[in-house]
Amino acid sequence: MALKVGLLGLGTVGTGVAKILLDAKGRHPLLSSLELGKVGVRSHPKPRAIDLPDALFTIDLNTIVTDPNIDIVVEVMGGLEPARTLILQAIDQGKHVVTANKAVISRYGEEIYEAATAAGVYVMIEAAVGGGIPVIAPLKQALSVNRIQAVMGIVNGTTNYILTRMQDEGGDFENILTDAQQLGYAEADPTADVDGLDAADKIAILAALAFGGRIDREAVYCEGIRNVSAADISYAEKLGFVIKLLAIAKLPTADNSADNIQVRVHPTLVPTGHPLASVNGVNNAVLVEGDPIGQVMFYGPGAGEGPTASAVVSDLLSIAASLSTGQNPNPLLACNHDHTISVMPNAEVVTRLYVRLLVKDTSGVIGKLGTCFGNHDVSLESIVQISVQNNEVELVVVTHAVQEGAFQKALAEIRQFPEVTDVPSLLHVL
Numbered sequence: 078m079a080l081k082v083g084l085l086g087l088g089t090v091g092t093g094v095a096k097i098l099l100d101a102k103g104r105h106p107l108l109s110s111l112e113l114g115k116v117g118v119r120s121h122p123k124p125r126a127i128d129l130p131d132a133l134f135t136i137d138l139n140t141i142v143t144d145p146n147i148d149i150v151v152e153v154m155g156g157l158e159p160a161r162t163l164i165l166q167a168i169d170q171g172k173h174v175v176t177a178n179k180a181v182i183s184r185y186g187e188e189i190y191e192a193a194t195a196a197g198v199y200v201m202i203e204a205a206v207g208g209g210i211p212v213i214a215p216l217k218q219a220l221s222v223n224r225i226q227a228v229m230g231i232v233n234g235t236t237n238y239i240l241t242r243m244q245d246e247g248g249d250f251e252n253i254l255t256d257a258q259q260l261g262y263a264e265a266d267p268t269a270d271v272d273g274l275d276a277a278d279k280i281a282i283l284a285a286l287a288f289g290g291r292i293d294r295e296a297v298y299c300e301g302i303r304n305v306s307a308a309d310i311s312y313a314e315k316l317g318f319v320i321k322l323l324a325i326a327k328l329p330t331a332d333n334s335a336d337n338i339q340v341r342v343h344p345t346l347v348p349t350g351h352p353l354a355s356v357n358g359v360n361n362a363v364l365v366e367g368d369p370i371g372q373v374m375f376y377g378p379g380a381g382e383g384p385t386a387s388a389v390v391s392d393l394l395s396i397a398a399s400l401s402t403g404q405n406p407n408p409l410l411a412c413n414h415d416h417t418i419s420v421m422p423n424a425e426v427v428t429r430l431y432v433r434l435l436v437k438d439t440s441g442v443i444g445k446l447g448t449c450f451g452n453h454d455v456s457l458e459s460i461v462q463i464s465v466q467n468n469e470v471e472l473v474v475v476t477h478a479v480q481e482g483a484f485q486k487a488l489a490e491i492r493q494f495p496e497v498t499d500v501p502s503l504l505h506v507l
């Protein structure tokens with residue numbers, strides 16, 4: 078018997094999902110067991126990218142999540158509310174849920190998964206991280222036999238698209254952002270992309286799966302790309318780096334005690350030879366490091382209609398497959414954590430840093446900076462004098478791996494030096 082799908086949202090992702098469901102030929106045979114039952118939108122009628130029978134539409138989304146004929150609810154409307162409430166209502170009505178909504182899952186995952194376990198239904202989230210790249214299923218299944226030490230990557234297509242074009246063309250941030258929105262990559266409110274919030278949602282989800290515990294979303298350190306300047310992109314290039322917005326979740330040591338982990342998002346100087354350095358445009362990549370597998374990288378289109386719909390429908394297929402065997406719940410599809418993992422305070426994180434300073438062109442200033450960093454146990458890898466203009470010198474300092482708190486204390490002192498006129502940028506280095 079066909080499984081009826083109720084679609085909440087027919088925007089970029091919802092349209093892609095409907096297209097696949099309505100054109101199953103040449104895809105997995107189980108797709109023919111899925112039938113589009115209802116479509117919920119905010120405004121109807123309105124011109125749409127797909128032509129669907131009028132009878133499928135409703136603007137009352139409650140009628141979808143409470144409809145006894147709907148078996149699986151696909152939430153691709155976005156936002157926190159009413160998405161969270163509709164997901165919970167669907168679960169309460171015994172429906173399986175597929176969602177692409179990382180904002181809801183990273184904040185309300187605990188509530189949602191507890192409700193799903195109690196109701197005996199699946200909540201699937203492949204599209205919430207990495208767009209079309211299969212990364213959630215591998216973490217739950219193939220990689221789960223490993224002890225994971227780190228999961229890191231480029232998980233926001235919009236910012237990677239913007240940084241790549243800034244790198245390639247030296248283009249203007251605002252114009253490139255407009256292009257990203259027109260291409261359907263950026264969220265309706267691009268703040269979540271540009272300020273790193275979307276990447277922080279995603280790394281919280283990946284870290285929970287990789288390390289087997291809940292992550293407090295509010296504890297994730299998050300810095301976006303608004304302050305990444307053309308100057309830093311160009312200096313980084315000269316030093317052998319590209320700048321990427323990285324999301325990082327890492328154990329503090331290799332002893333595999335999954336507690337006090339680093340979970341962070343920030344623009345990062347990535348050495349040009351690193352696998353993540355060549356991930357460009359809207360593509361995403363997630364690098365997983367585990368024992369015994371070593372390093373494995375997932376790469377592909379991180380946003381957009383087709384790729385994201387592919388991930389959503391793969392979840393529908395997994396549910397259909399499990400239901401067809403009658404052996405439920407399938408533990409490899411589940412996602413239950415019974416404890417919260419503590420996140421390391423920023424000051425304790427050990428990392429390399431890049432800082433650009435403007436100083437007066439006077440003798441002894443470089444020595445003074447070196448002494449101050451040394452007094453705080455901040456070991457320097459290089460100090461490069463970039464330019465001299467109007468009696469002012471531009472310096473770029475790159476540290477070895479140092480404690481971030483110690484570095485910040487040194488920098489606070491340095492900012493007070495009469496020779497230091499400005500500190501235009503501070504970035505992390507991988």
Ligand code: NAP
Pocket residue numbers: 085086087088089090091117118119120121136138152153154155156158159177178179204205208261262264265379380381382385
């Ligand atoms: P979108 O293009 O803005 O589409 C949202 C859809 O939901 C629209 O059809 C809209 O109806 C409907 N909707 C929104 N709020 C509603 C409400 N309160 N009541 C009824 N209908 C409502 O969004 P999207 O880009 O497809 O993204 C959907 C979800 O997928 C988000 O959680 C997003 O983070 C996630 N995601 C997106 C991508 C991507 O590349 N776009 C990739 C991965 C994950 P109308 O059409 O009537 O306005």
Ligand code: HSE
Pocket residue numbers: 205207208232233234235236262263264270275379380381
């Ligand atoms: N706005 C998101 C991005 C969509 O640019 O990556 C995919 O989650």
